[in-house]
Amino acid sequence: MSFANRDFLGLADYAPDEVRFLIGRALDAKRGKRLPSLAGKTLAAIFFNPSLRTRLSFQIAMDRLGGRAILVNAGSEVWAIEYGDGAVMDGDTSEHVKEAARVLDRYVDALAIRAFPQFKSWDRDREDVVIRSFAREAKVPVINMESAIEHPCQGLADAVTIAERLGETKGRPFCLTWAWHPKALPLAVPHSALLAAAHLGMEVRLACPPGYEPDPDVLGKVKTLAADSGGGFQTFHDQAKAIKGARVVYAKSWASIARWGDAEAEKAARKDLRAWQVTGKSMRTTADGFFMHCLPVRRNVVVADEVLDGPACAVYDEAENRIWAQMAVLSAVVGR
Structure with a gap:
């Protein structure tokens, strides 16, 4: 090689x-x-x-x-x-x-x-x-x-963290969930997180509000990679349903491609979406899952303190990796 x-x-x-x-x-x-x-x-x-x-x-x-x-x-x-x-x-x-x-x-x-x-x-x-x-x-x-x-270096570190914690990754449920944030953020990290999970042959779940789907060409590659590696891919518009039973929950905010560069339209579109946050309640529905985020993260906006300060938090291992x-x-x- x-x-x-x-x-x-x-x-x-x-x-x-x-x-x-x-x-x-x-x-x-x-x-x-x-x-x-x-x-x-x-x-x-x-x-x-x-x-x-x-x-x-x-x-x-x-x-x-x-x-x-x-x-x-x-x-x-x-x-x-x-x-x-x-x-x-x-x-x-x-x-x-x-x-x-x-x-x-x-x-x-x-x-x-x-x-x-x-x-x-x-x-x-x-x-x-x-x-x-x-x-x-x-x-x-x-x-x-x-x-x-x-952001392939972040994506590789994510894959290292998942492999280190789970051992066998094929077929394990991985959920990338959109989260509310006051700013429109880039798509690089969510794209690479999805690709990393697909490379690992995981059952990749994308959770986002309607209209916040990432780049369709990237999603096409994720679907192909996941299938070829023994996994699969699904999109959910219900965060709770996507997180339930997951082994990995990865939270990240990103901007809508449809409103890319239009700050006012983006702000209006997400004003009622603050409930898209990872909480202790949502993590308790996982299959002994752990939480990931690339950092920096806004506490009690993207993810609750209870999650970041709890035993299911993997962000420090992820950052070290x-x-x-x-x-x-x-x-x-x-x-x-």
């Missing part, structure tokens, strides 16, 4: 056996097994948007593998970058991605990019222009630290 010099842009780009290999490698690292060294290797991690766990876990992962991470805040430390082919650059942009990527790939052994959606047009955002432009122009591996479509998952990815695509 060869990962060398491959981009890690999305879980949808990897086969189930490849994802399972990375899960196994992450768990090996967590148990103390030495992974291939990255001594003498350098990662440039470029953040076009804020980060806490992703930023620190990548730096820690490179350090533990013997390599070096250079963290760059693109908003304040990088020239404004142009991505359009044939652009006449007489406006606000100072450097084309072609020059930026082609120079960086001579400086470092891998690039990691974090670039959120612009929330103007879903059709435009779903193209993931920033990260895919870097991947096209750079000769070194490019790792997605969250884009509009996916970002380090091990990223060590697995980095050692595979950058390692000798």
Whole structure:
């Protein structure tokens, strides 16, 4: 199985056996097994948007593998970058991605990019222009630290957490539930959570209000992956029904694609949906299930204190597993 010099842009780009290999490698690292060294290797991690766990876990992962991470805040430390082919650059942009990527790939052994959606047009955002432009122009591996479509490092850490806790995952019920939030949030995490569960062959349940279904192309991949891996996929508009009997409950808010970029319409659409919250009562209907969230999370908005502070909460294991998952990815695509 060869990962060398491959981009890690999305879980949808990897086969189930490849994802399972990375899960196994992450768990090996967590148990103390030495992974291939990255001594003498350098990662440039470029953040076009804020980060806490992703930023620190990548730096820690490179350090533990013997390599070096250079963290760059693109908003304040990088020239404004142009991505359009044939652009006449007489406006606000100072450097084309072609020059930026082609120079960086001579400086470092891998690039990691974090670039959120612009929330103007879903059709435009779903193209993931920033990260895919870097991947096209750079000769070194490019790792997605969250884009509009996916957050594959979070998704891999989610898969590691589920496999670690459940052991056998095939056919086990996994529920991703939409949750109310005062802001319209991206779709990357829910997409990758669904893909991760599908890779594990779980019975994937999507719970959301009508009109909040994620990207249909991603859902098509989730359905195919789940079926091919021994699981299945269902959409529920009844949160309680979806959570009942689940082994994993994953809460996350996201914006409606139909109202993408229209803040007032989105606010109006969700004003009566505050009941979409994971509570202790709902968790007690699970089959000894545990709770997951990528963090940061709004207490008593997305999930009740009783859940986060209770024995069924897995969010701290999940956050720690970002380090091990990223060590697995980095050692595979950058390692000798």
